[in-house]
Amino acid sequence: MIDKVTGAGVQPSAAQLKTLIDLESRFQPKLSGLRLIEFFGFSSETFSLAVSLLDRFLSVMKIQPKHLSCVGLCCFYIAVKSSEEEKNVPLANDLIRISQNRFTVSDMMRMEKIIMEKLYWKVKAPTALHFLRLIHSHIQEQLDSESKTILTIERLESQLKACHCSFTFSKIKPSLLAMALVCYEAQDQHDPEHIDKISEAVKSLQQLLNVRDGDLVCVRELVGKCLAEYATTKCFRPHCLRLRWTISGRTARQLKHSYYKIAHLPTIPESAC
Known part of the structure; x- marks a missing residue:
């Protein structure tokens, strides 16, 4: 049975952060096995969990590029079933058709089983979104x-969704990414009076989470570079509606009937890294 992602609970945000920190290292993807990925999801919770699942699986399994779409969709499907209400969970066949993938429902179910086995059926994990919400809540309490x-x-x-679409942040701990996002956003406001107050709150959290100054500065710079790509006249800062897969009309016409020509997915070897 897939374990569920639990809510924030009634504990103070500081206590919840400590609990997540203790769990974080157990679910951190192995750096040696990560590959380039991009993904999207229904809700923020589903999006962040799907990225976490995909990172963790790719860090322990070697797969061929042709299998990546199946792996990605299965990670998304697992995240949907863990995070969304049951009435909102789509049929596997609908997901395959909408995503224009060339494999069957049986292929997808077989891949889902492989993923769950390699992750020891541990879906629930501290994500950057969990940390971001708790850090934000903790800081707001002090302002x-x-x-x-x-x-x-x-x-x-x-902004976190934008970072999730970049391979750069796959190797960074969720707690550090969340802290760096908050620090970047606070400094980007250019309001000395408020920045000082927020900085004091962030400093106390940094000590609580045992985040080193050098690491925070480094990741904050990476966040800035990532978000700078969205700071144009057409897209000023990332917005969930802008983080979409966009294709040309010609490509759309070529893909239109592709899901009627689904080919069987070749057997995927389960050799670990």
């Missing part, structure tokens, strides 16, 4: 009403 408006969780979550 006055005016300073609280500087950091909005909606904007931070959109």
Whole structure:
């Protein structure tokens, strides 16, 4: 049975952060096995969990490029079933058709079993989204009403989605990525009065999470580079509606009937790295 991602609970945010920190290392992908990935999901929770599952699986299994779409869709499907309400879980066949993939439902179910076995049926894991929400909540508790408006969780979550689409952040601990996002966003506001207050709150959290200054500065710079790609006249900062797979009309016409020509997925060897 797939374990479920639990809610924030009633514990103070600081206590919840400590609990997630203790669990984080157990679910961190192995750096030696990570490959280039990009993915998207239904909700923020599903998106972040799907990325975590995909990272963890690719870090322990060697797969051929032709199998990546099946692996990615299965990780997404597992995340959907773990995070979304049962009534919102789509049929596997519908996911295959919508994503224009060339494999069958039986291929997908077989791959899902492989993924779950390699992850020891451990779906629930501390994600960057969990840390981001708790860090934001903890900081907001220490700010006055005016300073609280500087950091909005909606904007931070959109920025996190942009980072999730970059391979660079697959090797970074979720807690460190979340901290770096908050630090970048606070400094990007250019309001010395509010930045000082937020910096004090961040500093206390940094000590709580045992994050080194050098690591935080390095990841904050990577976040800045990633988000700079969205800072154009057409797309000022990442927004969930803009993080879409976009194809040309010609490509769309070529893909239109492809799901009627589904080919059987070759057997995927289960050799570990």
